Amino acid sequence: MKGLLNKRIGIASDRQSGTIASLVLKHGGTPEIFSIQGTRQRNETACIESITTLIRKPFDWVILTTGIGAKALEKTAAEINQTENFLRSLRERKLAIRGSKTLNWLRDHDLVPERVSSDGTMAQLFSIFKADAALPAENRVYLQVYDEDEAELKQTLETLGCTVYLSKPYHYESPKKQVLKALTGRIISRTLDAVVFTSKTQVRNLFNQGDRKEELVQAFNDHVLAVAVGKVTASEISDQGVSQLIHPDPPKMGAMIVRLDQYYEALPQ
Structure with missing residues (x-):
């Protein structure tokens, strides 16, 4: 499957980001890593x-x-x-x-x-x-x-x-400000097609920016697809006000990227 062809996928995770990036490439996408987990x-x-x-x-x-x-x-x-x-x-x-x-x-x-x-x-x-x-x-x-x-x-x-x-x-310590700012800008400008989250911490770090939260929610709901590794992370995204999101079952990284690929494959051309 090559549902991610010409898709730019932001990756918010830290230690798993390399593995996720490889999976995105395997499915034809372009990964961009923005590690906003913060150091444990x-x-x-x-x-x-x-x-x-x-x-x-x-x-x-x-x-x-x-x-x-x-x-x-x-x-x-x-x-x-x-x-x-x-x-x-x-x-x-x-x-x-x-x-x-x-x-x-x-x-x-x-x-x-x-x-x-x-x-x-x-x-x-x-x-x-x-x-x-x-x-x-x-x-x-x-x-x-x-x-x-x-x-x-x-x-x-x-x-x-x-x-x-x-x-x-x-x-977890706070993420690097420049990385958080870069991801925020790419989401609000709609220059990413999707963003992958693997923990609640990443979600909270992104949305706990009072002056940008409304813009972020709007961007996710009208263009940028939010992707969660599992139900716990998906629930946190939903709680932030995002209605357009997907997550796999079972909650695994490989299944997550396959689910993302299938999502785009199913869209009308």
């Missing part, structure tokens, strides 16, 4: 505190929201010679997760979750908890997040009657 930083002090708390204090549930977060905690546990205690603490608690990367990390350590979000979203995971009353009042919950989502997730759990400890193993 491990919060070492927070990780040490989180691991110590997990080991020493009682929790009914441990909720892991990202594979990156689980790996960050594991790395710090190894550095402070607490790997065995860290993994034993996880085995002794009921585990709930979202995301395939988190599930893969659990499998690597022979850990079995009690609850798994079927579509990779926290909303689905919380709906499971509500449906089967798995989180009765006064449950103590260890919630691993990264800084963007902490308030909303914590509030949701507290509404269910839980006491919540927040573990924040990492955060």
Whole structure:
């Protein structure tokens, strides 16, 4: 298929941008990389505190929201010679997760979750908890997040009657201003045909420009196609006011570019 022939595709991701660019080229498109993810930083002090708390204090549930977060905690546990205690603490608690990367990390350590979000979203995971009353009042919950989502997730759990400890193993720094400005300009000028997003962070970094948001939304809705790697990222794009967007099922990079190719192939010539 060559549905991307003569199409200019912006790529907002960072570490996966080279792979995505190769896939775009394979389908006849022209990739342009604008990495607006921002550099990920491990919060070492927070990780040490989180691991110590997990080991020493009682929790009914441990909720892991990202594979990156689980790996960050594991790395710090190894550095402070607490790997065995860290993994034993996880085995002794009921585990709930979202995301395939988190599930893969659990499998690597022979850990079995009690609850798994079927579509990779926290909303689905919380709906499971509500449906089967798995989180009765006064449950103590260890919630691993990264800084963007902490308030909303914590509030949701507290509404269910839980006491919540927040573990924040990492955060993202702001993207380079010149890169963000360049992508913004290319979208508003309609000189890109589509933009590929692989995380909510990228979406938020782009749209959290108060003076440009309206122009960006308009450009996406009348010309530039927003493309998300999966449902979580797509939901964030939709929440920003963008109605013209696509995402693949399953949420994989290769499937995403195939879906994009198919989208353009299906358009009338």
